[in-house]
Amino acid sequence: MKTVFIINPAAGNGNALKKWSRFAETIRFPYETVFTQTAGHAATIVRSYKEAGDKMLIIGFGGDGTLREIIAGAAGAEQLIVGAVAAGSGNDFGRGFHSFPTAESIAEFLKHPEAKREDLGELQNGGIQRFASSSGIGLDAEISALVNRSTVKKWLNKINAGKLVYLLYVVLTLARFKKFQLTMEQQGQKRVFEDVWFATVSNQPYFGGGMKISPDSKTDDGLLELTVVHGISRLKLLLVFGTVFTGSHTRFKEVHQTSGIEYKLTVDGAIFRHTDGDYAGKTPIHEAVSYTVSEHHWYAVNTRKKEESK
Numbered sequence: 001m002k003t004v005f006i007i008n009p010a011a012g013n014g015n016a017l018k019k020w021s022r023f024a025e026t027i028r029f030p031y032e033t034v035f036t037q038t039a040g041h042a043a044t045i046v047r048s049y050k051e052a053g054d055k056m057l058i059i060g061f062g063g064d065g066t067l068r069e070i071i072a073g074a075a076g077a078e079q080l081i082v083g084a085v086a087a088g089s090g091n092d093f094g095r096g097f098h099s100f101p102t103a104e105s106i107a108e109f110l111k112h113p114e115a116k117r118e119d120l121g122e123l124q125n126g127g128i129q130r131f132a133s134s135s136g137i138g139l140d141a142e143i144s145a146l147v148n149r150s151t152v153k154k155w156l157n158k159i160n161a162g163k164l165v166y167l168l169y170v171v172l173t174l175a176r177f178k179k180f181q182l183t184m185e186q187q188g189q190k191r192v193f194e195d196v197w198f199a200t201v202s203n204q205p206y207f208g209g210g211m212k213i214s215p216d217s218k219t220d221d222g223l224l225e226l227t228v229v230h231g232i233s234r235l236k237l238l239l240v241f242g243t244v245f246t247g248s249h250t251r252f253k254e255v256h257q258t259s260g261i262e263y264k265l266t267v268d269g270a271i272f273r274h275t276d277g278d279y280a281g282k283t284p285i286h287e288a289v290s291y292t293v294s295e296h297h298w299y300a301v302n303t304r305k306k307e308e309s310k
């Protein structure tokens with residue numbers, strides 16, 4: 001099976017390239033490489049593979065943004081199997097889907113390649129924006145947008161203190177964030193949430209670099225889960241934040257969770273939005289945005305049966 005690595009040199013705060021050089025030395029099977037040039041490039045490359053119609057293993061060497069673009073491009077193509085090698089900063093993709101730890105594990109997979117059909121999240125706001133793991137609005141989206149734009153981040157990354165920037169922006173954004181009103185419509189039923197900090201639509205449990213925001217999410221059940229954190233003081237929010245790594249935040253009454261096939265979300269302000277942790281514009285004011293599972297699926301590396309039989 002033809003194997004292509006799509007490498008995002010900018011992933012992992014620019015460390016992906018070094019990681020790739022080390023990784024490439026351990027590969028003992030034929031492969032091709034493409035290095036992405038800009039945001040959106042990975043999706044364009046994969047769409048061209050889809051049109052060509054060949055059976056391929058496409059391995060995203062990057063973080064969640066790289067994988068989102070690859071999957072958005074591969075959607076609907078059964079002949080394209082998508083895998084990952086984690087080389088980003090957060091790497092939540094590999095927590096919910098499969099990620100290859102070594103070149104040897106890829107070689108092993110190539111002996112009997114099997115695919116698994118997975119759901120793809122979609123939000124409709126004028127055009128369609130797709131997400132593999134999650135899309136959300138509010139505090140978390142604002143923090144990640146500010147961190148990614150930060151010039152302090154580049155400087156601190158050089159001294160390996162990238163996590164400090166994140167913490168700094170959590171504190172700053174938390175202090176000045178204006179909570180918003182969210183109207184959620186699900187199968188004709190409306191519910192209004194006041195004082196919302198953030199709302200996340202999830203296809204898999206993890207977001208934000210290892211936080212188990214949506215413990216019950218499954219990647220192939222045709223459903224998306226909505227988590228709304230609302231009506232909570234700053235202090236208690238920090239407490240909830242501490243519990244999200246284990247998934248036990250769901251026991252707080254201020255954390256609303258639901259499962260469904262579609263949500264229409266309307267907000268009363270221009271709120272930061274993310275798809276898989278990357279800035280995805282701001283929400284329109286008083287205009288419903290719909291979140292659904294796409295009718296186009298994508299096909300992931302499946303090693304489950306082999307792992308179970310060990």
Ligand SMILES: Nc1ncnc2c1ncn2[C@@H]1O[C@H](COP(=O)(O)OP(=O)(O)OP(=O)(O)O)[C@@H](O)[C@H]1O
Pocket residue numbers: 008009010011012013036037038039040041062063064065066067069087088089090091092276277278
């Ligand atoms: N050559 C490039 N230069 C700059 N940006 C790029 C390039 N190629 C791709 N990108 C963009 O870089 C963004 C960030 O990449 P990615 O999300 O994979 O890494 P990350 O942010 O370090 O990891 P994570 O999302 O797991 O935290 C992607 O959204 C992608 O569009």
